[in-house]
Amino acid sequence: MKAFEKNIRKVEPYVPGEQPQEQVVKLNTNENPYPPAPGVAKALEEMDLGRLRLYPDPTAEVLVDALAEFYGVSPEQVFVGVGSDDVLSMCFLTFFNSGKPIFFPDVTYSFYKVWADLYRIPYECKALDEDFRIRKEDYYPENGGVIFPNPNAPTGIYLELDQVEDIIAHNQDVVVIVDEAYVDFAGRSAMELIDRYDNLIVVQTFSKARSMAGMRVGYAISNPELIRYLNDAKYSFNSYTMNQTALICGAEAVKDRAYFEENLQKIIQTREWAKKELAGMGFELTDSRANFLFVRHPKYSGKDLFEFLKKQKIYVRFWGSKRIEDYLRITVGTREEMETLFTALKKYMEER
Amino acid sequence: MKAFEKNIRKVEPYVPGEQPQEQVVKLNTNENPYPPAPGVAKALEEMDLGRLRLYPDPTAEVLVDALAEFYGVSPEQVFVGVGSDDVLSMCFLTFFNSGKPIFFPDVTYSFYKVWADLYRIPYECKALDEDFRIRKEDYYPENGGVIFPNPNAPTGIYLELDQVEDIIAHNQDVVVIVDEAYVDFAGRSAMELIDRYDNLIVVQTFSKARSMAGMRVGYAISNPELIRYLNDAKYSFNSYTMNQTALICGAEAVKDRAYFEENLQKIIQTREWAKKELAGMGFELTDSRANFLFVRHPKYSGKDLFEFLKKQKIYVRFWGSKRIEDYLRITVGTREEMETLFTALKKYMEER
Numbered sequence: 001m002k003a004f005e006k007n008i009r010k011v012e013p014y015v016p017g018e019q020p021q022e023q024v025v026k027l028n029t030n031e032n033p034y035p036p037a038p039g040v041a042k043a044l045e046e047m048d049l050g051r052l053r054l055y056p057d058p059t060a061e062v063l064v065d066a067l068a069e070f071y072g073v074s075p076e077q078v079f080v081g082v083g084s085d086d087v088l089s090m091c092f093l094t095f096f097n098s099g100k101p102i103f104f105p106d107v108t109y110s111f112y113k114v115w116a117d118l119y120r121i122p123y124e125c126k127a128l129d130e131d132f133r134i135r136k137e138d139y140y141p142e143n144g145g146v147i148f149p150n151p152n153a154p155t156g157i158y159l160e161l162d163q164v165e166d167i168i169a170h171n172q173d174v175v176v177i178v179d180e181a182y183v184d185f186a187g188r189s190a191m192e193l194i195d196r197y198d199n200l201i202v203v204q205t206f207s208k209a210r211s212m213a214g215m216r217v218g219y220a221i222s223n224p225e226l227i228r229y230l231n232d233a234k235y236s237f238n239s240y241t242m243n244q245t246a247l248i249c250g251a252e253a254v255k256d257r258a259y260f261e262e263n264l265q266k267i268i269q270t271r272e273w274a275k276k277e278l279a280g281m282g283f284e285l286t287d288s289r290a291n292f293l294f295v296r297h298p299k300y301s302g303k304d305l306f307e308f309l310k311k312q313k314i315y316v317r318f319w320g321s322k323r324i325e326d327y328l329r330i331t332v333g334t335r336e337e338m339e340t341l342f343t344a345l346k347k348y349m350e351e352r
Numbered sequence: 353m354k355a356f357e358k359n360i361r362k363v364e365p366y367v368p369g370e371q372p373q374e375q376v377v378k379l380n381t382n383e384n385p386y387p388p389a390p391g392v393a394k395a396l397e398e399m400d401l402g403r404l405r406l407y408p409d410p411t412a413e414v415l416v417d418a419l420a421e422f423y424g425v426s427p428e429q430v431f432v433g434v435g436s437d438d439v440l441s442m443c444f445l446t447f448f449n450s451g452k453p454i455f456f457p458d459v460t461y462s463f464y465k466v467w468a469d470l471y472r473i474p475y476e477c478k479a480l481d482e483d484f485r486i487r488k489e490d491y492y493p494e495n496g497g498v499i500f501p502n503p504n505a506p507t508g509i510y511l512e513l514d515q516v517e518d519i520i521a522h523n524q525d526v527v528v529i530v531d532e533a534y535v536d537f538a539g540r541s542a543m544e545l546i547d548r549y550d551n552l553i554v555v556q557t558f559s560k561a562r563s564m565a566g567m568r569v570g571y572a573i574s575n576p577e578l579i580r581y582l583n584d585a586k587y588s589f590n591s592y593t594m595n596q597t598a599l600i601c602g603a604e605a606v607k608d609r610a611y612f613e614e615n616l617q618k619i620i621q622t623r624e625w626a627k628k629e630l631a632g633m634g635f636e637l638t639d640s641r642a643n644f645l646f647v648r649h650p651k652y653s654g655k656d657l658f659e660f661l662k663k664q665k666i667y668v669r670f671w672g673s674k675r676i677e678d679y680l681r682i683t684v685g686t687r688e689e690m691e692t693l694f695t696a697l698k699k700y701m702e703e704r
Contacts, residue, residue: 009446015587033405083593085589118589175356236466236469239368241434245598
């Protein structure tokens with residue numbers, strides 16, 4: 001071993017869902033099956049090439065202003081980053097420095113552990129109940145901060161806002177992050193609570209409901225004080241994280257509220273229909289309120305189903321990890337994609 | 353003070369050069385005065401909007417392959433990030449964990465201190481000599497890592513490759529980062545040394561010589577082992593940092609070697625002409641080999657010159673910090689921009 005290797009920060013690398021290059025039915029990374037708002041295409045076509053030689057606006061004003069207007073908050077309450085992973089990671093770095101363990105659910109977004117390890121933040125995982133629900137009382141003991149997704153991933157289960165508020169209210173000495181990557185498909189956002197609790201940060205993304213995973217845009221909404229701390233950390237790290245295309249296309253996407261809402265409705269309808277179809281095939285499902293389904297079949301192994309589907313060029317997500325050994329997470333695609341999936345699943349069951 | 357405020361990571365925010373929105377002669381952040389390669393415009397126009405709904409390729413293959421081909425290395429030797437700031441910051445996080453102080457020059461890129469503070473890495477600044485040159489012997493004592501830009505910023509002074517090699521050779525127990533943001537304007541890159549020293553990382557950027565500051569692309573070239581450690585850290589942090597437009601446009605920019613070289617020659621010619629003009633006006637200059645000039649006038653205060661120019665809508669960079677109180681850093685713009693600057697400077701001098 002070389003001397004310098006001792007001092008390298010070793011991490012357990014996160015393994016992202018596969019991004020196959022060939023043509024497949026891709027239901028494995030919760031992307032939106034519909035393209036971004038039409039204004040985005042126009043913005044790309046009209047992009048000023050000469051502007052690309054210049055640094056982007058470090059304050060990301062055009063995008064921050066569009067988000068502030070959309071949510072009826074002030075621009076000082078909006079922080080933007082390179083996808084919600086960048087925003088969340090920046091929150092961990094900025095807010096979770098007490099030395100006390102932060103709390104998050106045992107079955108949840110797998111990046112929380114990774115960031116905690118990366119920044120050497122102690123953590124405790126709180127077990128979901130047997131129906132995969134967050135128990136608010138688990139988050140009452142003293143801690144260094146709280147984070148949970150709502151709806152939770154990969155269960156899709158949405159925690160009603162009064163329970164979210166209860167967790168925030170019980171943790172006013174620490175920062176509470178509600179990770180709402182999927183909330184647009186689900187119900188009320190914790191953004192309504194921002195004026196009431198100065199320890200609350202709500203994080204959302206353009207990767208799901210806004211069909212722009214490829215553009216890498218995420219954001220946090222909070223009070224101006226916490227947003228200022230985040231911006232200070234960001235400017236120290238890299239002043240210009242958002243490139244010019246992300247700023248311009250991001251702003252265009254936010255402006256088209258009608259397209260956004262129509263897109264959501266289509267996905268919600270497909271989801272509810274798909275739930276019935278899968279239940280009809282004997283699958284057990286959580287009541288997912290996200291743009292994915294979390295399912296298992298009492299008769300078939302999750303791993304076998306996953307591998308069979310992959311051979312059919314249908315990609316879904318499978319972890320095989322504790323408590324969710326037999327579960328598959330299936331992104332809600334177009335109706336046609338879901339029908340292709342159902343046909344394959346029926347074939348599998350008939351052959352066994 | 354709220355309880356949670358105690359545990360917020362407080363940083364000295366880096367203050368980036370101003371990005372004025374109005375029309376000005378902008379010679380303050382070392383951008384390239386010429387647009388990116390023509391293939392970039394075409395790539396933007398032809399961007400597949402449907403592709404934006406999908407996550408970008410986390411391995412950034414199209415861009416990594418283009419860089420590997422350009423430099424004649426293998427793709428396993430290339431790491432890409434959101435500008436060289438992202439790449440450098442990731443290097444600090446990954447490699448500088450020994451607890452011993454890292455070494456860098458006292459007059460240098462101001463972000464090094466900021467990242468060291470952010471990640472709680474101890475550091476020692478090594479004073480440049482009285483001609484603003486790096487003294488290689490200063491980097492011989494035991495340390496936790498070494499980083500310096502070549503050419504150095506904001507002095508523009510290029511350290512000959514044998515001296516760079518001497519520093520690397522004396523530090524084989526730690527990682528040495530040569531930050532070559534401006535090397536294309538200057539001379540030989542330390543990339544030639546990569547096969548000989550397994551502790552060497554060379555970092556470059558698309559923001560200067562490739563006219564793409566607005567797209568946020570930086571990269572590191574090293575041996576496959578160190579690149580793997582960087583990728584492990586990156587995947588833990590945010591698997592998808594490079595958005596689809598950065599990947600595609602970045603690859604297009606790299607492919608056009610002829611445009612790149614022609615662009616460089618134009619800037620180098622303007623720089624050498626501008627040096628003579630400024631010397632003729634009585635300015636003292638370092639022998640900058642970058643795309644900027646580092647100048648002071650024995651008769652006039654740097655601060656006054658800076659403020660006068662700003663009123664004329666000519667933006668240059670001024671810090672007023674220790675050792676460089678009277679220096680201005682002037683980006684090499686087009687010949688026309690430089691003439692506008694010279695006219696303003698002559699006017700200032702005549703009036704005093």
